[in-house]
Amino acid sequence: MPLENDTDNDTVGTSKNRFENDLGEIMRRTGGTFVADRRALLEAGALRGRRKAARRCATALTAGGLTLAALGTAGVYVTGEVGGDSASVADAAPTWTPSSTPDGPSRNPDGSGGSGQREDPASFMRAHANQMIKLLEISLPVLPKGEFSKQRGTSNMGGPGVADASLVYDDSYGASLVTISARRIDPKDSKIRQLLKCGKTADGSPCTVGPSGEKTEQGHVGGKSSGVKVWKSTRISAEGFLLQAVEYNAASPTGAPTRNEPPLSVLQLAELAARVEGAFTKYGVMNAEAFTSPRPVQNSWEVFETLGNLVPTGQEVVGRGGGGDEGYAIVRDKKTKAKTFLQVRLGHGTPDGGKVITRNEAGRHAGTVGRTAETVTAKGLRVTVTSYNAEYPHKAPVLSTPPFTKAQLSAIATAEVWQSLK
Amino acid sequence: MRKSREDGFIEFAGGLTGHLFRSACLLTSGDTYLAEDLVQETLGRMYLKWGRISQVDNPAAYAQTVLVRTFLTYRRRRSSDERPVAELPDVPVITGSDPLLRLALLQALGQLPPKDRAVVVLRYWEDRSIEETADAMNISSSAVRTRASRALARLRAQLGGSLTELVPAS
Numbered sequence A: 001m002p003l004e005n006d007t008d009n010d011t012v013g014t015s016k017n018r019f020e021n022d023l024g025e026i027m028r029r030t031g032g033t034f035v036a037d038r039r040a041l042l043e044a045g046a047l048r049g050r051r052k053a054a055r056r057c058a059t060a061l062t063a064g065g066l067t068l069a070a071l072g073t074a075g076v077y078v079t080g081e082v083g084g085d086s087a088s089v090a091d092a093a094p095t096w097t098p099s100s101t102p103d104g105p106s107r108n109p110d111g112s113g114g115s116g117q118r119e120d121p122a123s124f125m126r127a128h129a130n131q132m133i134k135l136l137e138i139s140l141p142v143l144p145k146g147e148f149s150k151q152r153g154t155s156n157m158g159g160p161g162v163a164d165a166s167l168v169y170d171d172s173y174g175a176s177l178v179t180i181s182a183r184r185i186d187p188k189d190s191k192i193r194q195l196l197k198c199g200k201t202a203d204g205s206p207c208t209v210g211p212s213g214e215k216t217e218q219g220h221v222g223g224k225s226s227g228v229k230v231w232k233s234t235r236i237s238a239e240g241f242l243l244q245a246v247e248y249n250a251a252s253p254t255g256a257p258t259r260n261e262p263p264l265s266v267l268q269l270a271e272l273a274a275r276v277e278g279a280f281t282k283y284g285v286m287n288a289e290a291f292t293s294p295r296p297v298q299n300s301w302e303v304f305e306t307l308g309n310l311v312p313t314g315q316e317v318v319g320r321g322g323g324g325d326e327g328y329a330i331v332r333d334k335k336t337k338a339k340t341f342l343q344v345r346l347g348h349g350t351p352d353g354g355k356v357i358t359r360n361e362a363g364r365h366a367g368t369v370g371r372t373a374e375t376v377t378a379k380g381l382r383v384t385v386t387s388y389n390a391e392y393p394h395k396a397p398v399l400s401t402p403p404f405t406k407a408q409l410s411a412i413a414t415a416e417v418w419q420s421l422k
Numbered sequence B: 001m002r003k004s005r006e007d008g009f010i011e012f013a014g015g016l017t018g019h020l021f022r023s024a025c026l027l028t029s030g031d032t033y034l035a036e037d038l039v040q041e042t043l044g045r046m047y048l049k050w051g052r053i054s055q056v057d058n059p060a061a062y063a064q065t066v067l068v069r070t071f072l073t074y075r076r077r078r079s080s081d082e083r084p085v086a087e088l089p090d091v092p093v094i095t096g097s098d099p100l101l102r103l104a105l106l107q108a109l110g111q112l113p114p115k116d117r118a119v120v121v122l123r124y125w126e127d128r129s130i131e132e133t134a135d136a137m138n139i140s141s142s143a144v145r146t147r148a149s150r151a152l153a154r155l156r157a158q159l160g161g162s163l164t165e166l167v168p169a170s
Helices: A002-006 A014-031 A039-063 A129-138 A190-196 A264-280 A302-309 A406-412 A418-420 B004-026 B033-048 B059-079 B098-110 B112-126 B130-137 B141-159
Strands: A075-078 A095-098 A146-152 A163-170 A173-186 A207-209 A215-220 A227-238 A241-248 A317-322 A326-333 A337-346 A356-362 A369-376 A380-388
Touching: A002 B059, A014 B004, A014 B098, A014 B112, A039 A129, A039 A163, A039 B033, A039 B098, A129 A146, A129 A227, A129 B141, A173 A264, A227 A264, A227 A302, A241 A264, A264 B130, A302 A317, A302 A326, A302 A337, A302 A418, A317 B141, A326 B141, A369 A406, A380 A406, A380 A418, B004 B033, B004 B059, B004 B112, B033 B059, B059 B112, B098 B141, B112 B130, B112 B141
Parallel strands: none
Antiparallel strands: A075 A095, A146 A163, A163 A173, A173 A241, A207 A215, A215 A227, A227 A241, A317 A326, A326 A337, A337 A380, A356 A369, A369 A380
């Protein structure tokens, strides 16, 4: 122990002991402020261990005179039934299934799921139900704060088939079922490519194909008369994943509608499917960074969408814009009808324990002022939120002071949702 | 790894991951991204040798040793890429508030050479003895004393000589 050892040193005095005592105390306090996502770290650490074991195993095999060429696999198709309202496309699509050889150590990229089978990385996938649920939960923060319930998932630990997750999201406007699913496919298969084409629908529901080839359908469960809307976004990755995000305006496909429309916009639904794609590596295992690292905001609309969702009661968003690490909202006071400018900027900063700094600054027009709250998250993301007393910073003021109080701006700046961005 | 052994590893690592991460944050002087990477690498190495590590007297202390050595290896690899700056950034004026104190400590740790920082973390965060610290870092006890003494002098200069007023009696 530090102090015990210091007693060996004749020159050590009381003040030095005190300094070391205090240093230990401060280190304990400082260390205690860092909070880890333990499950994600543990999963990622175990994954590294399995990969190391797989590499070691491969090295041993090579030394023994075996070559990877001798481990070639041939694929066969198992065709599933396509269609159905509640089943996901990923559930029913043709699957690329590797044939296996009877013995030998696993060749899985993460070194697991062996059972004597050798898997083709192009058709292999491994995702635990808990990982899929976590992925769904952390991919939904673009939504206003709501409650998640009835989480369930399906694991796929190396075999053909789907890995999926679903939950019921309730933002007090009506409970909605949201699901994600993923399975390995052959991206060049013409039958698979058909899944991304819009056909004629019986009730004339909209279907669009986006710039990245993703398909979005806005249909109904069992026809329009049911009132239950089901929106689906389907995409195929170059690495051979069929991915789908589905949402309903009901808590279950067979239940009664709880709201007019599902909670995510069509764009947000497509973004959710894209995030599921990004969570998998080309080897079919889940990318640890999908859980441990915040998502980059570059080239996304997440910042201004998030800001719009954080506007407090009494103000309504009548316009918003931005891109990348900046976003703004034009907000209108429900009582005074005054429209003002609310802005958020993200940047880098040094974590300082969650301290919030507030200040006032001049706008770009005489009399226009901004009130700002700024904080830095534990991961070093600086969040700066500014409310102006004008519709735009360069326009004449419409109020004597910005409508948002320092407390309201601080609440926006310290909202937990920013932690998931970078 | 057999399932029972993997379960044993998961159980052990699950209880240790949080502490490892906090240690790594101090070693990296607050770089949480690098800290996450170090913890993952540590757990990966532990996983690989879990059969043997599970038999040692104190696997948790072993994990800390792996973490420190992983950190030092990383710093050695990185050292050729680093560009020392002539002037260090401004250090905040320390007051009694905890957030500023944490910031000041992390900055002060960041200005120590990696090995000195590792000595400080092992001695004052992990409460390791000089001999245990020497063993973990694979250096001699006298080298630990020298580094500890030098590091404390720099920290004292950086943090103001006495931390008494910064650590209110609890």
